[in-house]
Amino acid sequence: MKNIKFIFQTMLLVSIFVLTSCEEETYEFGAIIAPSNIQIDSEIKGATTSLPYGDGTGEVSYTANADNAISYKFIFNGSETIAPSGTHTYTFSNTGTHIYNVIVQVIGTGGVISSSAIQSEVLVLYEPPAELLETLYGTGTKTWRVKAEGNKHFGLGPVGGNAGPEWYGAGPNDKVDTGMYDDRYVFNSDGTFTHLVGADGTVFGRHTPMVADLGPTSEAPNGDDIENYPYADYSEKMSLSAPGGTETISLTGLAFIGYYTGGSHQYKIESRTSNEIVLRTTDAASQFDWWFTLVAE
Secondary structure (H helix, E strand, C coil): CHHHHHHHHHHHHHHHHHHHHHHHCCCCCCCCCCCEEEEEEEEECCCCCCCCCCCCECEEEEEEEEECCCEEEEEECCEEEECCCCEEEEECCCCEEEEEEEEEEEECHHHCEEEEEEEEEEEECCCCCHHHHHHHHCCCEEEEEECCCCCCCEEEECCCCCCCCCCEECCCCCCCCCCCCCCEEEEECCCEEEEECCCCCEEEEEHHHHHHHHCCCCCCCECCEEEEEECCCEEEEEEEECHHHCCEEEECCCCCCCCECCCCCEEEEEEECCCEEEEEEECCCCCCEEEEEEEEC
16 A cells, blocks of 8 residues: 555655656747837938038938837839848939939737838939940940959958958958859849849858848758859849949849848949959948959959
């Protein structure tokens, strides 16, 4: 009888322990609250009383705020840009004075989204010089590639620096094991841009913005890079402007050149000849400026 009593008491204790454990694993999630009270402010560069549409650079900075917001997304002309801080700058490129519609999506808990929009009437005076157009796409179309055989054909430096990829510059064919060298970038006179990813079907980029923007992948990162991210050919639009006097190529959507960094998808032309262009862009984290040397085929 003592043994039976002991077994019964033991089973009772185990049952109580299991029930207690189950109760401890019960979780409660906070209420899902849609963002509200969305405020969007815009600042047109160079706008004054006498120049209400700006100084002609086409640059407009936006700031969004909302209650219960976790992150923000700006949408213009079908191109989406995630901006956790709620700030983003567009450089519009249609010559003349035009009204542009920008949509702001505010992401709240559980992924719930609220939206608002703002219109900006902006003046753009820039006319790309003929020699730039001749370099970029010639009589109609031109194909470019990263100059793998050149020294410092890809690298990084400080944001706003002007000494090239001073912190790191790739040596000739240094990135041969990545998806970059067989990629081709096609500029067309109709304003379209095509990225051909090559026979390997992969591209090269920075791990964090690549996964955030292009989606998760089973490819393991090598440090901060994903060297061969599976990707397909695509086409987007491109435009030319010269904010601050610097010729700039702007790509829509998630289009990029060389190495995916996220950010504005704008590439400043640091130098150019008839068959070679040096570009740089600032990454999504505003941590580095990334430099690329392209050559025409």
